Amino acid sequence: MGVKWWWSWKLQEMKASKHSYVLLAPYMILFSMFTVIPVVISIILSFTYFNMLEFPRFIGWQNYTRLFLEDDVFLIAIKNTLLFAIITGPISYIACFVFAWIINELTPKWRAFMTLIFYAPSISGNVYFIWLMIFSGDRYGIANGLLIQWGVLLEPIQWLKTEAYIMPILILVQLWLSLGTGFLAFIAGLQTVDRTLYEAGAVDGIKNRWQELWYITLPSMRPQLMFGAVIQLTTSFAVADVSIALAGFPSVNYAAETVVTHLIDFGTTRFEMGYASAIAAVLFIIMVGTNLLVQKLLRRVGE
């Protein structure tokens, strides 16, 4: 009885909101087709053996056990991705905030100029191949050339072909690229902080800019801080393009292998779609899990 009543009431409500659904429909249909359904298919495929030619064959948890127990390269990929995310995630997040905060103190013209300088690398249309020229393995590369000229090196170093240097270089380049949408959101968030709060703070005995930052600015910006965290975290877990462009694919001794490059390897080179889907599922869980955790932590800040 109650359920039936609830349904007829819901149905009536849905009929009344016909226009809302019509407006939503085109976007939602495409969004489902290219985001929601693919996630579901990917999770289903991860329990099968699938090579694109034969019909997928159900094999249970086999892909997952193979991934964690037998695949040495996947363990390298996980290690690299976590290292990458742990270093670039927080650093780029803090850098986004710190630079936005300093820039906010400038006059409007300088603020616009400095925003452009910091934001330019991330919008310049994936031109990270500039770094290929900088870390080129011969003496005409900027890094080698300068170090030889200064007498630090005698012979050019094959930067992107030497295991020990690959990860630090990728981290450097990723940090260079990482002041993007999150950075803009912080710049904007800082400008919306209610200015009277600062005056009130000064009256209440806030002594310097650091206290002002901690007691007024940060709490007022919590929504933007959350948004920025999601953006920075997601990008730092998804590193692949930079790795492929700079270190090659596969990289020397898998030194630059990340979860996403591993996924691309199995998905597009070896056509083991079931296995690749298991990699995608693991990545999906890691990303969403970390994001929810970080959001929970940020929600507590300043409370």
Add this chain to the structure above:
Amino acid sequence: MAAVATGKKRVNRSLSGSLSLFALLLVFGAFMVLPLIYAINNAFKPLDEIFMFPPTLFVRNPTFSSFTDLLNLLSDSWVPFSRYIFNTVFITGIGIIGHVLLASAAAYPLAKHKFPGKVFMFQVVVLSLMFTPAVTAIPNYMIMSWLGWIDTYWAVIIPAFAYSLGLYLMKQFMEQIPDALLEAAKIDGASEYRIFWSIVMPNVKPAWLTLIILLFQMLWGSDGNGYIYSEQLKTLHYAAGQIIQGGISRAGAGAAVALILMSVPITLFIFSQSRIIETMASSGMKE
């Protein structure tokens, strides 16, 4: 809306603190901008300067020879270069128009209406901000091949229509439109579609611009990876990659291409900066 700072000095600023902060800004600003300056200068270097030892940051005898080399190189290739430009402009243009229309239409009910399923739908969109497209690459390929869209522009364009960050920003921005404005229109007898088109859309112009730039960046830099195989349909970014991988013999042309690629989105950003920041001001995740 964004309260623009007055530029008025605030109290309690120590000079040494300011100096050290601005020094920090300058050092890291240099780190951000030097590779770009190097790329710009490289494009104007004659070949002997590109391969000079020690390498130099700034060009000494600027020349346009890299650009003429690029033109010669491209006139020799069997797909005319204008075709790559057309492809990229077409993909970017249609992708942006479709995205702005669809994302705005969907954002309006999410921001201003109450209906069953609204919270769920929005939460799914927010969740999708938290993962990379790589997660869905394989099923997406399968869906594209079922639709027969492999090796067509549509495989790149149509998914861009439903890019989640755009809907998210648009919805947050639309929430600032006063309800009274919409109520007034409703009383005057305007339909929901009319309200959306004649009242909501003109009020969210700054957000359009942000969506345009975000999508421009995404589509301008896309190389159609995995979906487009015909040389005639490849994008500028793909062609640039080929030239740059050409190695030493094409170093000059590669530098010229890099400059062309990066200058377009940067120029666009310069002209739209204030509007974008206005949109981002409402970008926070509401709890």
